[in-house]
Every structure is written in structure tokens, then in C-alpha cells.
Amino acid sequence: MEGRTWNGNETAKEEQNVSEQSAESRLRAAAGRIAPDEAAGERIIDGVKQRTHGRKKLAFRVPAAVAAAWLFLSLLCLTRPGLIGEDVVVYAATEEHGWQKLVEGERILLKMEPFESVGEGGDIEAFDETGRCTYYPYICTFRLEVPENYLYDRQFTTLRDDYIGESGGKIIWQVAPDRPEDAGRIMQEELSLWIVNENRERMAALKLELTKEDGKCYAELKRVWESEAYKRGRHKN
Amino acid sequence: MLEKRTDSPDQSVEEVFREYGNMLYRIAFVMMKNAFDAEDVVQDTLIKYMERRESRKPFETEEHRKAWLIRVDINLCKNRLRFYKNHPKIGMEELSRYYEEKEDTKLMDSLLLLPSKYREVLLLHYVEGYQGKEIAGMLKLSESAVRKRLERGRGKLRALLQETE
Numbered sequence: 245m246e247g248r249t250w251n252g253n254e255t256a257k258e259e260q261n262v263s264e265q266s267a268e269s270r271l272r273a274a275a276g277r278i279a280p281d282e283a284a285g286e287r288i289i290d291g292v293k294q295r296t297h298g299r300k301k302l303a304f305r306v307p308a309a310v311a312a313a314w315l316f317l318s319l320l321c322l323t324r325p326g327l328i329g330e331d332v333v334v335y336a337a338t339e340e341h342g343w344q345k346l347v348e349g350e351r352i353l354l355k356m357e358p359f360e361s362v363g364e365g366g367d368i369e370a371f372d373e374t375g376r377c378t379y380y381p382y383i384c385t386f387r388l389e390v391p392e393n394y395l396y397d398r399q400f401t402t403l404r405d406d407y408i409g410e411s412g413g414k415i416i417w418q419v420a421p422d423r424p425e426d427a428g429r430i431m432q433e434e435l436s437l438w439i440v441n442e443n444r445e446r447m448a449a450l451k452l453e454l455t456k457e458d459g460k461c462y463a464e465l466k467r468v469w470e471s472e473a474y475k476r477g478r479h480k481n
Numbered sequence: 482m483l484e485k486r487t488d489s490p491d492q493s494v495e496e497v498f499r500e501y502g503n504m505l506y507r508i509a510f511v512m513m514k515n516a517f518d519a520e521d522v523v524q525d526t527l528i529k530y531m532e533r534r535e536s537r538k539p540f541e542t543e544e545h546r547k548a549w550l551i552r553v554d555i556n557l558c559k560n561r562l563r564f565y566k567n568h569p570k571i572g573m574e575e576l577s578r579y580y581e582e583k584e585d586t587k588l589m590d591s592l593l594l595l596p597s598k599y600r601e602v603l604l605l606h607y608v609e610g611y612q613g614k615e616i617a618g619m620l621k622l623s624e625s626a627v628r629k630r631l632e633r634g635r636g637k638l639r640a641l642l643q644e645t646e
Contacts, residue, residue: 267642268607271592274585275608278510279503284520288502291524292494292531359567380567400521400561407560411568418564 287444332439332448332470333389334415336463343387346452346465354461356382356419370421377405377420384461386415386452394439394447403433403454410437415452422459431456434466439474447474493534494527501547504609505554511604512558514593522561526554551609552619555601562597591641599634602627 280288335343337355344352360379372378388396388410400409405420415435432455439448451466505526509519530550540546580586592600601620605611613631617624 267588267639270585270588271603271607274580274589275507275511275592275604277579277585278507278589280506280516280520280523284506284516285498285502288520288524288527289495289498292527400518400525400564402560407564409561409564409568411565416564416568418567 283444287446332450332468334450334452334465335387335389337385337387346386346463348465348467351453351455351462351464354384354417354463356384356461359383359418371423380407380418380420382419382461384417384419384463386417386463388413388415388437390439390448394441396437396439399435399437401433401435403456404431406456408433408435408454417454417461419456419461428458445473447471494531497527497530497550498523501550505550507608508551508554508601508604509558511592511600512555512597513561518558518561522554522557525557526550529553529557548615548619551605555620559597587645588642591638591645594641595634595637599630599637602630603634603638606631 334346336346336352337357338344338352339355340353346352359382361381370378390396396410396413400407402408404423404426407416407418409416415437432453435452435454437450437452438446439450441447448468448470450468453464453466455462455464502523505523506519509522509526510516513519513522530553533549540549580589592603595603602616605616605619606613611619613624613627616622617627620627622630
């Protein structure tokens with residue numbers, strides 16, 4: 245009897261091993277099929293190139309004359325009417341003026357609304373033993389307006405412990421408590437937000453510069469770019 | 482005249498994407514459960530890679546480079562997951578576009594239902610072929626924690642698959 249039970253358990257174990265092995269190989273094969281398609285691959289590479297080009301310090305590699313010509317042409321392009329976005333509009337929640345439309349080059353102070361609380365006792369540490377932020381006392385909010393038939397290509401970035409991302413047509417900046425070692429530091433990050441058509445082709449983009457200084461949050465619209473196709477489509481509407 | 486660099490960052494990011502793009506995308510897709518975020522995460526991972534290159538911090542070996550990319554990829558996913566926990570997004574990417582077999586869709590659906598801490602170790606072990614010690618190094622966990630997560634993850638996956646049968 246004992247022997248039979250033992251054998252039975254062994255058989256069950258063997259069967260389980262076989263079924264686990266088969267599930268593992270199925271998992272390997274199934275997950276292996278997940279891959280970006282060609283268009284996604286191109287989007288990824290293009291995105292990396294565009295975003296890193298914006299961050300790189302080019303001065304020491306580009307000859308001065310080329311840099312000057314490039315600067316002149318950029319200024320010429322930026323001042324041409326019609327090149328700056330007209331339909332892609334960002335509003336930020338502010339203490340003073342409510343929803344305030346962001347204008348290129350104008351830095352505004354954001355309203356910091358209470359978000360997470362540490363509870364009545366206030367005994368939760370802001371940072372855990374691994375140094376990770378555990379709660380977010382404030383959020384700043386931006387509202388976006390884009391023409392019909394266009395979508396946001398979800399974008400996300402971090403600024404020290406803060407998270408900034410798109411959620412339900414709004415940009416939420418989840419603000420972490422200040423770390424003592426950051427006192428007096430100015431922290432800055434850029435968020436690029438893409439506007440895409442139904443085929444996920446990038447039609448327009450806007451870049452927000454987000455700054456945290458002395459516990460206050462500021463935003464500045466750095467640039468709105470619209471593709472030729474987007475502009476043509478907009479005028480048709 | 483400046484000497485032309487043979488390993489320009491542009492070339493390099495394409496090479497890295499060719500070599501590891503599918504793996505990074507696969508990990509990001511399983512972690513984020515949708516193609517939009519997966520694409521963004523891969524893009525951000527490659528940007529971090531470029532920044533590291535710019536700061537001239539070399540990798541010791543090819544394995545070191547690969548493990549670093551996986552770690553950054555997973556950490557960027559975790560940042561997003563923490564954000565989306567508070568600000569949920571709508572919809573879940575349809576997996577069926579990758580699979581013709583219903584069984585495979587079911588298996589992947591079940592994997593995606595697991596908490597992310599189990600998803601990441603199962604994927605790194607069974608799909609990417611890493612051992613417990615290597616996963617522990619990548620995720621900054623102890624080896625025993627990885628073993629436990631693998632064991633529990635397997636159990637939960639099995640239970641989910643039985644539920645749906």
C-alpha cells in the first residue's frame with residue numbers, strides 16, 4: 245500500500261515535471277514571438293535620434309560657422325508665421341489664473357494640489373530603506389487640446405523622484421517630497437509629447453520644460469512642431 | 482580636423498537595437514502589457530544607453546552591456562507602472578495579433594495577469610535563459626528571493642492556466 249502511494253506520488257511528480265517543462269517551452273516560444281514590427285522599430289530609432297540630438301552638446305564637434313548658419317536658419321524658421329502650433333494647446337493649472345494657456349518661452353508657476361497623504365499620524369517615512377520615494381504629496385496638472393481624429397502617443401519621464409506622464413488627456417506631474425541633499429538645487433527635465441494620427445504616424449510634437457526649484461514647480465513650453473501633413477490636414481478641417 | 486569616430490552614437494544605437502531590440506521590447510511588453518508603452522520604454526532605454534556612451538563609461542563585456550540594458554529596461558517599466566497605479570490608463574493591448582494558436586494567447590494572457598515581480602523573473606529565466614544568480618544581480622535581489630519568486634510565479638501561472646481550462 246505504502247509502496248503504491250509512493251509510486252503514485254512519484255508518477256504525479258513526473259507528470260507535473262513534464263507538464264511544467266512543456267509549459268516552459270511553450271512560454272519561451274510564445275513570448276519569443278513578441279517583437280516590434282518594422283514601423284515600430286523605425287519609430288523607436290527616430291525617437292532616440294531626435295531626443296538625444298536635442299540633449300547633446302554639439303558645440304565642440306560642430307565648426308562655429310556651421311553652428312552659426314544653423315542657428316540663423318532655425319531662428320528664421322521659428323519666426324515664420326504658421327510654423328508655430330495653433331491647434332495644439334496646453335493649459336496648466338495655476339494658483340493665480342486657474343487654467344493658464346502656455347505660451348512658448350514663458351515660464352509659469354504651477355499649482356501644487358494635494359495628492360497622497362501620510363495619514364493622521366504622519367508616521368510614514370517619505371523614503372524607504374532602499375532610498376525609494378514612498379508617497380507623493382502633490383500633483384501638478386496640464387490639460388491638452390488637440391484637433392479631432394488625433395491621439396496622444398503616451399509619453400513619460402521622471403525628474404529625480406517625480407513622475408510625469410500622460411493620463412486620460414491630461415499630463416500629470418506627480419511631485420515627490422524634497423530630499424535634504426537636493427536643497428538649493430534646480431532640477432530640470434523635458435517632456436516631449438507626440439500627437440499621432442490613427443496609424444501612429446507622428447504629426448506634431450510639443451516640448452515642455454519642467455523645473456523644480458525651492459520646492460516649487462514651473463513649466464515652460466519650449467517648442468511646438470507640426471508636420472507638413474498635419475498642417476495640411478488642419479487647414480482642410 | 483576632427484578624427485572621424487568609427488563608433489558614432491547613431492550607428493551604435495541601431496546596432497544595439499538590431500541586437501537587443503526584440504528582447505528589450507519583449508520584456509517591456511510583458512511588463513507594461515501594451516505596445517505603446519513598450520515602444521516608449523525601449524526608446525528611453527536606448528536614450529539612457531546613449532547617455533552612458535556620451536559619458537564614456539565602457540562596458541566590461543558584451544554580457545555586461547546586455548545585463549545593463551535589461552536592468553534599465555525593467556527599471557523604466559517599474560517607474561511607469563508606479564505612475565499608472567495612481568493614474569490608470571485605458572485599455573489593454575490585444576495580444577492575439579501575435580498568436581494564431583488559442584493556447585498561446587491563453588498562456589500569455591495568464592502570464593500578463595501575474596503581478597509584475599513574478600512576470601519579470603519568469604520572463605528572464607524561461608524566455609531569456611538567465612539563471613537565478615544572474616537575475617538576482619540584474620534586479621538587485623537575493624538569489625533566494627529570485628528562487629522564491631520563480632517558484633511562486635510558476636505556481637500562480639499553473640493555477641491561472643488551470644482556471645481558464
